[in-house]
Amino acid sequence: MLKKSILITLFLSSIYSCDQQTESPNIIMMIGDGMGISQVSTSMYSSDNYTPLERSEFVGLSKTHSLDDLVTDSAASGTALSSGVKTYNGVLGLDKDYNPVKSILEISRDKGYMTAIIVTSTIVHATPAAYFSKSKSRYEYDNIADELSKSGINFFVGGGERYFNDRDDKRDIINEMVDYEFVNSMENYRNTDSKNIGFFTAYDDPIEKYLGREPSLDDLIEVTLQKLKSFNKPFFLLIEGSQIDWAEHDNDPEYLLSEMLEFDAAVESSYNFAEKNKNTLVVVTADHETGGASIVDGSLEESITKTEYSSDEHTAEMVPVYSFGYNSSYFTGVYDNTEIFDKLKAIIEK
Numbered sequence: 001m002l003k004k005s006i007l008i009t010l011f012l013s014s015i016y017s018c019d020q021q022t023e024s025p026n027i028i029m030m031i032g033d034g035m036g037i038s039q040v041s042t043s044m045y046s047s048d049n050y051t052p053l054e055r056s057e058f059v060g061l062s063k064t065h066s067l068d069d070l071v072t073d074s075a076a077s078g079t080a081l082s083s084g085v086k087t088y089n090g091v092l093g094l095d096k097d098y099n100p101v102k103s104i105l106e107i108s109r110d111k112g113y114m115t116a117i118i119v120t121s122t123i124v125h126a127t128p129a130a131y132f133s134k135s136k137s138r139y140e141y142d143n144i145a146d147e148l149s150k151s152g153i154n155f156f157v158g159g160g161e162r163y164f165n166d167r168d169d170k171r172d173i174i175n176e177m178v179d180y181e182f183v184n185s186m187e188n189y190r191n192t193d194s195k196n197i198g199f200f201t202a203y204d205d206p207i208e209k210y211l212g213r214e215p216s217l218d219d220l221i222e223v224t225l226q227k228l229k230s231f232n233k234p235f236f237l238l239i240e241g242s243q244i245d246w247a248e249h250d251n252d253p254e255y256l257l258s259e260m261l262e263f264d265a266a267v268e269s270s271y272n273f274a275e276k277n278k279n280t281l282v283v284v285t286a287d288h289e290t291g292g293a294s295i296v297d298g299s300l301e302e303s304i305t306k307t308e309y310s311s312d313e314h315t316a317e318m319v320p321v322y323s324f325g326y327n328s329s330y331f332t333g334v335y336d337n338t339e340i341f342d343k344l345k346a347i348i349e350k
């Protein structure tokens with residue numbers, strides 16, 4: 001009798017520990033910088049009235065203002081999304097008293113997750129930096145590169161090599177990062193099975209999509225997801241369509257559309273992965289709208305739109321939050337952007 005109960009206990013505990021391992025969900029966080037409803041609508045009407053965001057299971061709206069300004073910048077809103085606190089425009093990873101706050105990427109890393117960042121700006125730009133930097137100024141790029149080198153992020157893909165090996169202090173951080181393999185092509189990125197990889201896609205800012213930026217975001221995501229999956233650990237992946245914002249600062253609809261179409265393909269790749277891998281959550285949102293863009297004319301038959309802008313800066317409108325997969329229902333409703341962090345944390349720590 002005693003033996004039997006010990007066996008049952010062992011059996012139950014082995015099931016329990018198995019469950020624990022498989023239950024930790026993968027998180028794919030996608031940020032379209034400057035991507036409001038108007039930007040999503042532009043690519044939708046230009047794509048036969050279809051956006052992959054229609055596959056989303058839940059949709060919410062998020063309030064984007066910063067601590068000191070109704071109109072946020074990408075550092076303050078990045079910090080709200082990454083770490084759940086409102087801070088001042090220009091500040092990364094610090095709260096209102098300039099105390100460092102832990103980002104959802106760092107929380108997942110410390111729970112044994114694999115972590116990765118893919119962006120179409122430099123890797124030290126405000127949005128990605130909000131996930132690993134604690135800096136009073138988003139423009140201290142050399143310092144932010146140093147912080148990235150110590151962050152333990154497994155894979156990072158983006159521009160900005162110059163902040164690592166062409167620095168004011170003459171250090172070569174790439175040489176210092178002995179645990180990392182650095183690659184310079186998609187083929188090398190795909191073929192290495194290293195646990196820590198840096199892939200610089202440009203010396204400085206990557207070029208605009210319509211001028212031929214490669215590799216494409218969706219290809220990068222597909223390769224990165226296969227890599228992450230191969231380690232049999234949960235992962236946190238941050239993806240930013242960085243230049244949606246730059247196109248809208250330029251009030252340039254052609255530039256905008258090329259960036260949005262690439263971002264749409266990236267959403268499709270992430271949703272496809274989450275459809276096959278049920279313990280994966282995808283959240284797609286923006287840090288703010290840019291340009292005060294509105295579609296004032298166009299044609300559904302011809303898939304064209306005409307946009308007018310009310311600003312060449314950010315605006316304070318709420319932005320959409322789309323979610324798909326594991327616990328996606330958490331993201332329905334109207335809430336502050338800091339709550340996106342709260343919800344992700346609750347899901348990871350469940």
Ligand SMILES: [Zn+2]
Pocket residue numbers: 034074245246249290314
């Ligand atoms: Zn901007």
